[in-house]
Amino acid sequence: MQTILSILLENEPGSLSRIIGLFSQRAFNIESLTVAATEDKSLSRITIATNGDHEKIEQIIKQVNKLVDVLRISELSGKAHIERELMFVKLNAQTSDAREEIVRTTDIFRGQIVDCTNQLYTVQLSGKKEKLNAFIRSVKRQSDIIEIVRSGCVAIARGATALKP
Amino acid sequence: MTQLKLSGAAMVVQALNDLGVKHVFGYPGGSVLDIYDALFQQSEVQHVLVRHEQAATHMADAYSRSTDQIGVVLVTSGPGATNCITGIATAYMDSIPMVILSGQVATHLIGDDAFQETDMLGCSRPIVKHSYSCRAAEEIPTIIAKAFHLAKSGRPGPVVVDLPKDNLNPNATFDYFMPSEIKLRSYNPTIKGHPKQIKKAATALMAAKRPVIYAGGGVISANACDLLVAFAEKLNAPVTNTLMGLGSIPGTHPQFVGMLGMHGTYEANKSMGNADVIIALGARFDDRVTNNTDKFCTGAEIIHVDIDPSTISKNIRADIPVVGSIDIVLKQLLDFWQQEQLSQDSEANSLWWAQISEWRNRNCLKYDNSTGTIKPQQVIEALYRVTDGQAYITSDVGQHQMFTALYYPFSRPKQWINSGGLGTMGFGLPAAMGVKMAHPESEVVCISGDGSIQMNIQELSTCMQYDLPIKIVLLNNGNLGMVKQWQDMIYDGRHSHSYMQSLPDFVKLVEAYGHVGVNISDPSKLEQELTQAFELKDKLVFINVIVEEHEHVYPMQKRLGAIDDMWLGKGVDQ
Ligand SMILES: Cc1ncc(C[n+]2csc(CCOP(=O)(O)OP(=O)(O)O)c2C)c(N)n1
Numbered sequence: 001m002q003t004i005l006s007i008l009l010e011n012e013p014g015s016l017s018r019i020i021g022l023f024s025q026r027a028f029n030i031e032s033l034t035v036a037a038t039e040d041k042s043l044s045r046i047t048i049a050t051n052g053d054h055e056k057i058e059q060i061i062k063q064v065n066k067l068v069d070v071l072r073i074s075e076l077s078g079k080a081h082i083e084r085e086l087m088f089v090k091l092n093a094q095t096s097d098a099r100e101e102i103v104r105t106t107d108i109f110r111g112q113i114v115d116c117t118n119q120l121y122t123v124q125l126s127g128k129k130e131k132l133n134a135f136i137r138s139v140k141r142q143s144d145i146i147e148i149v150r151s152g153c154v155a156i157a158r159g160a161t162a163l164k165p
Numbered sequence: 166m167t168q169l170k171l172s173g174a175a176m177v178v179q180a181l182n183d184l185g186v187k188h189v190f191g192y193p194g195g196s197v198l199d200i201y202d203a204l205f206q207q208s209e210v211q212h213v214l215v216r217h218e219q220a221a222t223h224m225a226d227a228y229s230r231s232t233d234q235i236g237v238v239l240v241t242s243g244p245g246a247t248n249c250i251t252g253i254a255t256a257y258m259d260s261i262p263m264v265i266l267s268g269q270v271a272t273h274l275i276g277d278d279a280f281q282e283t284d285m286l287g288c289s290r291p292i293v294k295h296s297y298s299c300r301a302a303e304e305i306p307t308i309i310a311k312a313f314h315l316a317k318s319g320r321p322g323p324v325v326v327d328l329p330k331d332n333l334n335p336n337a338t339f340d341y342f343m344p345s346e347i348k349l350r351s352y353n354p355t356i357k358g359h360p361k362q363i364k365k366a367a368t369a370l371m372a373a374k375r376p377v378i379y380a381g382g383g384v385i386s387a388n389a390c391d392l393l394v395a396f397a398e399k400l401n402a403p404v405t406n407t408l409m410g411l412g413s414i415p416g417t418h419p420q421f422v423g424m425l426g427m428h429g430t431y432e433a434n435k436s437m438g439n440a441d442v443i444i445a446l447g448a449r450f451d452d453r454v455t456n457n458t459d460k461f462c463t464g465a466e467i468i469h470v471d472i473d474p475s476t477i478s479k480n481i482r483a484d485i486p487v488v489g490s491i492d493i494v495l496k497q498l499l500d501f502w503q504q505e506q507l508s509q510d511s512e513a514n515s516l517w518w519a520q521i522s523e524w525r526n527r528n529c530l531k532y533d534n535s536t537g538t539i540k541p542q543q544v545i546e547a548l549y550r551v552t553d554g555q556a557y558i559t560s561d562v563g564q565h566q567m568f569t570a571l572y573y574p575f576s577r578p579k580q581w582i583n584s585g586g587l588g589t590m591g592f593g594l595p596a597a598m599g600v601k602m603a604h605p606e607s608e609v610v611c612i613s614g615d616g617s618i619q620m621n622i623q624e625l626s627t628c629m630q631y632d633l634p635i636k637i638v639l640l641n642n643g644n645l646g647m648v649k650q651w652q653d654m655i656y657d658g659r660h661s662h663s664y665m666q667s668l669p670d671f672v673k674l675v676e677a678y679g680h681v682g683v684n685i686s687d688p689s690k691l692e693q694e695l696t697q698a699f700e701l702k703d704k705l706v707f708i709n710v711i712v713e714e715h716e717h718v719y720p721m722q723k724r725l726g727a728i729d730d731m732w733l734g735k736g737v738d739q
Contacts, residue, residue: 010351013298014286025291055478062475068295068315071351165350 002031002129003057004083004155007046007064008072008163011037015069019046022067028052028060032085032152043071043165047154072163076155083155086126090146091139092119098142109135120146129153169341173302174199174333176341177266180306182209183343184313186237188228188602189213190221194241195281196268199333213602213631216623218245220595222252223621226261227592227599230582231557233388235262235316236599242268242330243281247288251589254292256323258586259409260386262316263323264309265289269298271331285327294322302332306343314347319354320473321386354472358489358497365485366444366468367501373442373466374513375520376402379425382409382585383447383471389492390414390578393446396495399502401514403521405433407448408570409585416554416574422521426454427722428567431529431731431739432521434722437462438729439520444468447491450480451586460727470494529720529733530571538713539688541565541640545572547692548610548638551699556608556636557600559583561593561617564646567718569612591620597635598628608699610636615665616645625678628705636699637707639671642714650717655724675707686711 009015016035023030031049038045050060057075064073076083093099102121106113111125121143125135132150139145157163171179177200181189190213193201204212215221218240225236240246246267256263270279286296295315297308305328312324358366370376378400384393390413397404397420404414405425414421423430425437437443443465448454450469455461461481469476469483470491477486487494501507534540545568548556558573559582560566566583575581582600584592597611618639628635640646648663672682681704685694691710698706719737723730731739 014290014296017287018290021290055482059475059479062477066473066475068349068352 002049002051002077003075004077004081004153005048005050005061005064006074006076006155006163007048007070008038008165009044009046009067010069010071011042011044012069015044016046018067018069019048019064022063023050026059026063028056032150034152034154040165045163047152049153071165074157074163076157079161080158081155082158083128083153084126085129085132085153086124086151087132088114088149089123089125089136089139090148091121091123091143092146093121093143094119095142101142102139105135105138111135170338171341172199172203172333172335172338173299173305173328174203174335176302176305176339177309177328177333178203178207178210179341180309180343181237182207183306184310185234186210189237189239190215190224190228190599191239192218192221192241192245194245194268196242196270196330197239197328197333199330199335200239200266200268200328202335212239213627215595215627217621218248219252219591220598220621220624220627222249222263222265223255223589223592223595224599224602225263226252226256227559227582227596228603229256229262230596231579231600232603234603235264235313238263238265240265240267241281242270242285243283246283246285250288250292253289253323253325255584255587255589255592257292257294259382259584260321261323262321264312264316265323265325267325267327269327269329272300272329273331275329285325289325292323293325294320296325296327298327299329299332302334302337303339303342305332306341310344311347311349314349315352319352355474355488356472356490356493358470358487358494362485362487363494363497363501366470366487367498367505368507369442369466369468369485370400370444370498371502371507371509373402374510375439375441375517376400377436377440377443378402378404378446379407379437379443379448380404380410380413380446381407381448384410384413384491385447385578387447387472387491389495392492392495392499394418396499399499401509403436405429405436407451407454407585408583410448411570411581412575412578415576417576422525424570425728426451427456428571428718428720429722430571431527431720431733432524434720434729434731435524436521438727440465442466442468444470446470446495447472449476452480454728455481456722456728456730457725462728527733534688536713537688539686539691539710541568541642541712541716542572543688543691544638544640544695544710544712545569545612547695548612549573551692551695552608552610556610557582557597557604559593559596559600559609559611561611561613561620562588562590562647563614563617564642564650564716564718565612565614565640567647568640590617593617594621594624594637597637598624598633601633601635602631608636610638612638612640614646615639615641615643615668622674625675625680625705629679634703634705637705639707639709640712641668641671641709642712642716643668644714646714646716647718653717671707671709675705680705680707682707682709684709684711
């Protein structure tokens with residue numbers, strides 16, 4: 001099962017490498033990882049999507065928490081939360097039918113065309129992983145995918161819950 | 166008061182001095198010469214020059230293990246730093262506090278593959294509790310103070326401090342500021358057990374019919390050994406120790422059933438296997454203890470007390486987890502019993518002890534000493550008598566280590582110094598030196614094997630320079646004994662590269678270093694010759710004992726079996 005972890009840590013040189021190193025050292029999976037400084041520049045916020053059974057996730061949380069740089073860790077997937085991923089898809093549509101299909105599908109998925117040349121369309125889409133996958137399956141039928149870039153998910157708890165120092 | 170102004174290099178030495186450091190173990194080189202120059206100009210902090218940086222780490226490590234202080238290592242960048250890796254990993258695996266100051270190339274050269282540049286923070290990341298790079302000279306005292314705080318508090322461990330050369334420049338001085346207290350917003354170890362968990366644990370233990378106390382190195386690092394004994398006596402439960410926990414309860418205590426695990430005693434492993442409640446104190450259910458985890462103590466409720474939450478339920482699921490420092494938690498448990506006036510089923514308790522004494526009667530440590538050769542077990546027993554059971558004992562890794570753990574009953578904590586988690590051959594000699602530096606008046610013995618001793622034998626030279634009259638007892642079986650034992654048992658006796666073939670003449674070798682060497686090979690003279698060697702109080706004596714080469718360590722757990730599936734001798738099934 002996919003688990004989303006949110007981590008608040010010191011924004012110090014090497015602190016990201018400690019997180020990544022820990023995951024590889026202990027054979028934990030990283031499906032995606034996003035990181036950026038918070039409004040308080042001395043802190044970074046990481047969202048990691050990982051997977052494993054209950055025991056594995058418990059170990060991951062404890063091991064991450066043990067890192068001296070880490071202030072807080074929270075498992076968001078177990079709570080009410082919002083998650084989003086951003087994706088750019090560059091598509092090659094040879095026929096006008098195909099091009100219309102891209103415009104239509106993008107509209108249905110509430111995406112935007114952010115760049116286009118004669119035949120090349122770049123679509124921007126955000127949402128949950130499943131929605132992005134569904135979009136790819138749809139457009140693949142009539143157009144060639146030139147490249148895809150995905151941000152990995154970011155997530156936040158609903159309501160008053162917040163990851164604070 | 167005028168503000169003290171110092172260079173980065175001088176700050177390093179001043180900070181160590183302010184933190185109460187008496188000894189630093191190290192080796193100079195380009196990037197740390199400014200620190201060495203600062204050391205030269207003072208006399209408070211004594212530097213001990215080793216012959217190989219690995220030895221400096223083991224010395225510092227054993228210095229920590231045998232005291233309440235923190236061992237400090239100082240090395241240059243590149244090869245100096247990488248030579249420390251084995252020693253850092255050794256300390257990390259056994260949760261030993263240590264601070265490693267490693268030189269680094271100047272900040273503007275970092276990343277250029279400069280001469281002797283190594284990414285020390287990267288290399289050491291998986292084997293340190295934490296690490297720092299000093300990006301400005303002014304930061305040095307605070308960072309070193311933080312490193313000391315982290316190394317010793319919570320679950321202890323090694324901390325690396327990387328020092329780029331430009332920040333050590335002796336010609337640039339800055340205000341020296343040493344913080345009086347260290348607070349880190351991201352680091353707050355839990356010290357006190359949760360009252361609900363204490364209640365659950367205390368109740369389960371009192372209700373137990375067959376309780377066992379499984380105590381590890383965490384009891385020693387928390388200085389909780391007296392409390393452990395009080396706790397055990399109150400519960401009247403058998404106590405078993407891990408390899409790291411030996412000495413936390415006197416080896417002669419009537420409730421002590423010996424070490425558990427792969428080479429544990431019959432009674433210790435049997436007690437564990439038949440227990441209904443097990444309390445693990447500062448131990449981590451290592452695979453060398455549990456054997457097959459699927460078959461591990463299936464009938465027991467498990468209480469696991471540790472200061473590191475990630476240790477709990479990592480290998481074996483705990484029924485009652487308690488996060489906290491062992492000393493505090495033991496006090497809480499004892500207090501709870503006192504307040505609640507819980508009583509025990511005394512009939513069940515005497516049945517349990519009757520069962521344990523039956524297991525003890527198997528006398529699992531007996532061995533045949535009628536072969537005409539010296540048995541390694543015999544040497545340890547003789548050594549125990551010769552040293553009144555009071556010497557600090559360090560060991561290397563192999564059969565000799567297990568024989569020592571089994572046949573020398575330790576009387577106090579921090580007396581037994583060995584590399585348990587990493588199993589580092591080459592640890593024993595420098596470890597004995599570190600202990601001797603910390604306890605110059607005490608008898609310090611290194612027990613080693615012919616393989617292990619050669620992994621850091623160059624340190625005999627350091628022993629001469631600093632006049633360290635330790636005793637080295639070599640159980641010389643002419644083989645990598647432990648490897649050979651596995652090959653005998655698992656590989657049909659195919660002794661692939663476990664035979665040393667070209668051992669040096671150890672007596673000549675130690676004489677070349679200026680020490681005394683003795684050969685012992687006659688079983689009837691063993692104790693007398695050992696006694697004579699130990700009478701040379703102010704000399705390093707290297708005692709080369711020729712022992713039986715085919716001896717195996719028993720008991721030994723059967724592969725993939727339960728904790729108490731054991732061999733008790735060659736072909737002797739329990
Ligand atoms: C640095 C290192 N390399 C290899 C090993 C694997 N190993 C464990 S015990 C052993 C043999 C030790 O031989 P010796 O020191 O002669 O001791 P004995 O077992 O004969 O008492 C070896 C090679 C190790 N523990 N450490």
